[in-house]
Amino acid sequence: MATTVPEPPKIDQDRLPTQGSGNGGWRNKIPAGGDLRRVKDHSSPPPASTGIWVGLAAITMSFAAFTSALIVRQGGASDWHHFTLPPVLYFNTLLIIASSITLEVARKRIAAYMGVAKDRVTGATAPAQWLYITLFLGLLFVAGQTFAWVQLKSQGFGLASNVSYSFFYVLTVAHALHVFGGLGGLVRVIGKMNKSILRRSTLDATSRYWHFMGVLWVYLLLLLWMKL
């Protein structure tokens, strides 16, 4: 039944896994040397890294669904009112791109603080200020989006005014909700850093998410600009 490993196992030399082939695939953990007990496994990516790609895949699919809904809906009926996008959106775009830049600066500086063997920030003050700047820019972005919504609404263009406005609100609000999630992630990173328990993988994953929000926004802006 349950077995233990009292001795190093006898391994056939001709079954010794070699690099690149017969090794069970690129994520296999059998080390080429064959001694299975001593090796610490560094080869698999941290779950946060895989996890964030999984999350981004889901978000991509959702916005792809919204996009195809927009395209089909626009093509199927002639009641589409084209309108000019509120100019503040372009300013917001600059904000979110800037926030990605500041986040990258923050990430590199914090990573430099993390030692080679350890991946947690310890002791000394980490360069948090770029993180705070990113957070601030992110909040400004959401405020700017809110401004766009309020502006449109005050001009009499609500969610149901026309299907073009419906899609405008749905897409931008959905994006903003996800940005809120990203802001939450940044706050969490700051919190962990202040308690010296931040992992490198958490920082990287959060950054990746935030950059994706920027990329997604640029895509949405293009889509709205072309279609609306």
Add this chain to the structure above:
Amino acid sequence: MHDMSEHAVHHGAPTSFIRKHVFSIDHKVIGKQYYALALLAALVGMFLSWLMRIHLGFANFAIPGLSLLSKNGAPGNVMTPEYYLQLMTMHGTIMVFFVLTTAPFAAFGNFFLPIQTGAEDMPFPHFNMMSFWVTFVGFLVLVASFLVGTGPTLGGWTQYAPLSAIGDVGGPGQGLGVVLWATSIGIFCIGQLLGSLNFITTTLDMRCKGMSLMRLPLTAWGWFITSVMGLTAFAVLMPACILLILDHVAGTSFFVASNLVINDQVLPHSGGSTLLWQHLFWFFGHPEVYIAIVPGMGIISHILITNMRKPMLSHRVLIYSMGALAALSYMVYGHHMFVSGMNPVSSLAFSFPTLVITIPSTIIVLIWLGSLYGSKLRINSASLFSLGFVSMFISGGVSGFFLAQPSIDIMLHATYFVVGHFHLVMGVAAMFGIFAGTYFWFPKMTGRMMNETLGKVHFVMSFIGAYCIFMPFHYLGIAGNVRRYQAFTDDYLIPLIPVHKFITIAALFTGFAQLIFLYNLIHSRFKGELAPNDNPWEGTSLEWSTATPPPHNNFGDKMPVVYHDPYQYSIEGASTDYVMQTSPEKINSPDEEK
């Protein structure tokens, strides 16, 4: 000895009752919670099906007590037409989402995937806990629609627009009932996404030493492939539900066209696209049916191998075929829309991948059959239900052959033929997979065996009963019996009513058999015979190498190391007729996966 992986999840064992059994981050508890939810949902769904079948077989039958369930739906205990449709909609929704997506995937997968990969837990245990509670809230929201004014929605689990989007004018339950339905499903989507996140990262990142991807058992592969499908499919359903809710509460017109008139009033919507809903829904809907069946394929393959004492003809071919099914499932969704009014060229375009998907399905069935040859088959409840799965999948799959062709679909679309097809291939087969998994893993989860005699009785009754219910559905469909009818008043349908009576009796008989299972489950949990050891089936995968039930961190203080692939049975020269994955024994097995 400290944990091997830098990324291992460390959490100490919980102490309080709440933390141990209610808000637990332990994947095993979460798996059991999902199982309990699926069981509850299955009982509700089955009860609804009894009500439906009684009404269909015996029109205007006064079911005692029915008026207590619904004040408006059954005056004098006789079901109204709208109540029938409402029960039918809830039956479909509950079964597809809260039973078939939940039990084979979330229940068994949560419990066993980390154990089978050799991990302490899933990497995001708090998200995992949330995924269960979110799903549970989704179930409550759905069931709440029974309690509101005009009751649940009556539009079928497919909720085609514009009927689903125009509000109360469409019929009872089409206002608040639809909003609750869409909200419930939207919530369910979130739960699924959180679950898929954990399954994917566990499979890719949390394997123990020696556990290469190809050494994962077929169950793990089934759950992995399903979680990838779930991630992408549910991420499309949620936007669809959001747009549907907006059409209800915000006055938008995503799905409702212009100039529609009900009760002599022109509806205020304009420009919406009827077909848009169908495209969005079925893009999710077709992968969904594979989400329902692929875990079952993995589970019964695993169980069959253990009970055949030999591996499948090819581990990789099964994995690649399941993967091919998943990939193709995105290209075939239009076969639900052949006569929908979409471009008839598109219909042909969709029919070709639908026909092509028979190839991986056939490969899988042929591998199952071919692997039985020369085996040392052990018969027990688990293996019986696994073999029953094969039979049901064949039957249901064969009827798909007809529906894949648009010209034949002209005759069979929206008839009982379709209902028979999907019940056999998805409803019954997947249920058999759930039963097989329950009988098989019950000893590992509880330390006791389920009663074998009752299990065999459950099996024989269910097998005969299911065929007696769903085979006749095909004959009805061929004769043109339309589906979703609460009564048969058309001239050409009246002669078919005796068939419906037969089916109703078979359904009640089969339903009774499930109560035997329920009794067995509960009785065995407390009074069942103790499992003789940690590995009563003489299996090889990692769940059988650990204690019963597994300790909090799955493997105690020694994380497993894997030396073999999971299906080393009946190896020449080995000391036993099964070689566990964790056994360091050198064996002569040149085809073994590395």
Add this chain to the structure above:
Amino acid sequence: MAKALAFSESAAPKKLGKGRDDMAKIFAVLIVLIAIASAVPIVMHWWPMPQDISTHGHLIDEQYADTMLEAGISFLASQFVLAFFIFKFSTRTAGEKVKNFPGGATGMVVAAFLLVGTEALALGVFGTKAWASVYFTPPAANAIPIQVQAGQFAFYFRYPGPDGSFGPIHADKISEANANFFGLDTTNDQDSKDDIVAAELAIPVNHEIHLLMHSKDVGHSFYVPELRVQQDFVPGLDVSIHFTATKIGRYEIVCTQLCGLGHYNMKAYLEVKSPEDYDAWIKQQAALQ
């Protein structure tokens, strides 16, 4: 050797006797009986497809018959093989060796591609002819245009009258209360004046009909099994089909897309008449407008 297992109702072999497991035998027989019983109603035509009264239906029926033959053989063969293997290999004799199916997985993959794959694709390719006959041929120049409107929970039919054209539908004028089902404005719209609205679909035999399909409210579908026709209505998009009926008689048109609580009852009659009877009917209906 694996140590003896202690529990009594052995589900894993403890006592390895000779011969086969009884349950296995029962199960194998059950599979065979059920498979045969499933085939009997089909082979004996107990509930056959309704008679074909259309010009294009034979193509569909041929596809169906071919598919039934192949599906039937696949179904019976695979269930019998399953039963046989369960019966034969549920041995309880200790010391038996396992064997592999000759050809292994490769054989199965090849069989799947060659047998099923080619068969499925052949059906698909030949099936395009049946589909094309319905959807890729334009209606004949002399096809009679008839409009059908589906609404909760009835079908109404409109004939264009001597001017050959349909008057516009005014949604705000639709009134069941006033029996103005199509929302016609016969005062102001010239084309509407001679339109004929009826509650049944009367058509002349052997004459092509071009059916224009309009939905008043939600999704519905038009299904006449004998005519080998089924087509959904799409609210917001008018679709059309064409067909020719070859046998005089009365047939039912039923709705097959869930449209609300009256869905089960939503039907109309298709009356296929001789040309003379059809002309008489049209005159009679025109007088009733």
